[in-house]
Amino acid sequence: EIVLTQSPGTLSLSPGERATLSCRASQSVSSSYLAWYQQKPGQAPRLLIYGASSRATGIPDRFSGSGSGTDFTLTISRLEPEDFAVYYCQQYGSSRYTFGQGTKLEIK
Amino acid sequence: QVQLQESGPGLVKPSGTLSLTCAVSGGSISSSNWWSWVRQPPGKGLEWIGEIYHSGSTNYNPSLKSRVTISVDKSKNQFSLKLSSVTAADTAVYYCARAAPVDAFDIWGQGTMVTVSS
Numbered sequence: 001e002i003v004l005t006q007s008p009g010t011l012s013l014s015p016g017e018r019a020t021l022s023c024r025a026s027q028s029v030s031s032s033y034l035a036w037y038q039q040k041p042g043q044a045p046r047l048l049i050y051g052a053s054s055r056a057t058g059i060p061d062r063f064s065g066s067g068s069g070t071d072f073t074l075t076i077s078r079l080e081p082e083d084f085a086v087y088y089c090q091q092y093g094s095s096r097y098t099f100g101q102g103t104k105l106e107i108k
Numbered sequence: 109q110v111q112l113q114e115s116g117p118g119l120v121k122p123s124g125t126l127s128l129t130c131a132v133s134g135g136s137i138s139s140s141n142w143w144s145w146v147r148q149p150p151g152k153g154l155e156w157i158g159e160i161y162h163s164g165s166t167n168y169n170p171s172l173k174s175r176v177t178i179s180v181d182k183s184k185n186q187f188s189l190k191l192s193s194v195t196a197a198d199t200a201v202y203y204c205a206r207a208a209p210v211d212a213f214d215i216w217g218q219g220t221m222v223t224v225s226s
Contacts, residue, residue, distance in 0.1 A: 001170070035210075035212035035213075044216035044217065044219050045154065045203075045216060047212055047214050050208070050210045054210075092212075096156065096169060101153045102153050
């Protein structure tokens with residue numbers, strides 16, 4: 001099973017700043033099958049990025065994804081107040097999905 | 109626009125079976141998508157439970173496989189989850205979700221809280 005490790009666990013930033021979230025896999029992941037989600041309290045996760053770098057429908061272009069192999073990054077170029085939430089990476093391989101443990105992005 | 113809605117008991121006794129249904133509206137469950145269940149214990153992260161295709165083909169999380177059954181009812185445009193021999197560790201919000209062809213979950217239900225307690 002591929003384990004995804006996200007860092008940092010908590011990221012404290014101010015609106016307008018740039019956020020960089022990391023997702024590291026225990027073995028190589030196909031870039032086609034790496035996704036990122038945003039989750040706010042009491043809500044279901046929302047798909048942000050799929051295929052490591054493609055934005056889902058309706059996602060603002062301040063969100064971008066990059067990476068390959070075992071190291072992937074979600075970048076939010078300029079934080080808006082509504083971006084403070086928990087972010088999860090997810091991979092698909094060998095007919096199963098796994099999620100990272102999440103990064104909480106909080107207001108500094 | 110496809111929407112998903114989970115339903116089922118909010119309280120299940122220990123050693124019992126958790127049963128949930130996900131109704132698909134605004135689209136057909138027979139489309140070229142897999143349909144999944146994902147759960148989230150209170151204050152914790154996301155765990156994939158398993159998935160089903162409209163043909164009835166399934167894949168399960170190996171850690172839960174011995175206790176999970178996912179089925180589909182095309183006539184009702186819905187799919188279901190059964191989790192047997194539940195314990196307090198199975199207390200969670202349970203989500204149903206659609207896997208887009210890119211193997212990411214693009215549509216989610218609102219989630220339903222299930223508590224395992226006597």
